[in-house]
Amino acid sequence: MRRLLALLLAPFVLAVLAGLVLLMPSPGDYARVVEAGRAGQSAQGVPGLGGQTPVDGEVLRAAGEVDCTDPNLPAPAPGEGCVAVTVRLDSGPAPGTRIATLAPSTPGSPRFAVGDPVVLAWSGGDPADPLGYTLVDFQRGPPLLLLGGLFALAVVLLGRWQGLRALVALGVTLGVLAVFVLPALATGASPVPVALIACGLIVGVVLPLTHGASARSATAALGTLASLALIGVLALLFAAASRLTGLGEEASELAGVLGPGLDVRGLLLAGVIIGALGVLDDVTVTQTSAVWELHRADPAARLIDLYGSAMRVGRDHVASAVNTLVLAYAGAALPLLLLFALAGRGLGDLLTAEDVAQEVVRTLVGSIGLVASVPVTTFLAAVVVRAVSSSSPSTRGEPA
Incomplete structure (x- = not known):
């Protein structure tokens, strides 16, 4: 049998x-497709980092709502504004640099607090220029690693x-x-x-x-x-x-x-x-x-x-x-x-x-x-x- x-x-x-x-x-074919995909995402404005460079940072200050004066941000709805966020860059072209940027304040937008680990997208140019950075996400690595460790421990036990x-x-x-x-x-x-x-x-x-x-x-x-x-x-x-x-x-x-x-x-x-x-x-x-x-x-x-x-x-x-x-x-x-x-x-x-x-x-x-x-x-x-x-x-x- x-x-x-x-x-x-x-x-x-x-x-x-x-x-x-x-x-x-082949690895070469895949690398070429990935590179072309990044360029296509950047050109088409696909949500996410696209062709930009991810940079880790930490929120040092999150002020109350202010006027949206950044032309790179979408205009808010009536009665809504933006939040001024100060971030220290922990990686990328200028680690240790502090930048001030704006984040939309809408019902579906994330709320930033002091100490939050965040991810910014850097579009290139002057590393010290705040307009070259956009807040895109939170860093979720540590809690996910902890959860994965608990899962592995439970399975092994x-x-x-x-x-x-x-x-x-x-x-x-x-x-x-x-x-x-x-x-x-x-x-x-x-x-x-x-x-x-x-x-x-x-x-x-x-x-x-x-x-x-x-x-x-x-x-x-x-x-x-x-x-x-x-x-x-x-x-x-x-x-x-x-x-x-x-x-x-x-x-x-x-x-x-x-x-x-x-x-x-x-x-x-x-x-x-x-x-x-x-x-x-x-x-x-x-x-x-x-x-x-x-x-x-x-x-x-x-x-x-x-x-x-x-x-x-x-x-x-x-x-x-x-x-x-x-x-x-x-x-x-x-x-x-x-x-x-x-x-x-x-x-x-x-x-x-x-x-x-x-x-x-x-x-x-x-x-x-x-x-x-x-x-x-x-x-x-x-x-x-x-x-x-x-x-x-x-x-x-x-x-x-």
Whole structure:
């Protein structure tokens, strides 16, 4: 059975390796695209730093509202003004320099206080000229590092060595996204193949790394890959049937920077596939482990009994996981939902609007794949665990 599992996984491994060779851009190509993207952001006025240089600083003084006399700032609404902010530059071309600048004072603008670590955008020119700097954001590194440390500590305390392996696997996942997915998409590779290759690579590395190289991990990988294939097909069909363009706010800005060659709908489909993987591997690993433990408790259980018992566990898992998936997407789109609600649009208009319909398709396609993964993975696990156990009489009841 282990040999059969290896034969079943071999085509996926070869496809992933071939995809990496074909789709991985050279560092030089990616660097040129990044440089062109920075220039395009600066020229088109895309929010953020664009082609400007980020400079760290600290707020020394934040005065009350004053008249907006800076011609580089947008005119305030009636009754609104600007806040005079004095900042000490901690990096950039003139560290230690103090500059005075203006920040808009509107309902949605950030409120600066003494001691706040901030980020400014420097447009070049005289480093001591205050007009060359614009307040753009807060520095969020320290609290995010603290939160990340607490997360890692919690995982290691509960999972011990397996938790440590899970953190390493998380680093591998982030590495795949940063080293392969983003460069490949930026240099014009087709998004759906990139997403499928990335998911195959993540599954092939993360599952054995986290749970060990065993028949159990191989079974979970097969169930995950089969469900991902279903999700990819459904996403392709229903994105086309729903006439989804993928042109949300961020995608529109991205298309303006990278040009008309960007496959925006493909980017939407790639997001559906990669987003679904996070929930899928949770379900497939859990179902496989449930089958293994049920077999350990009753090594003589028939295939149909083992499958039925594990499916009862799977139904509970699916019921809660689908709700989690829906709430996760609803939470991400909450400002958009509120905006439509305040516009007085009906539920039908709300659900069929482009931005919301994207989330509906994403949620339902991911949920269907999630539901399908349970019987598929459970059946595979029940067959494999019995075969592995029967082929290893010395470890019967405790298959790998």
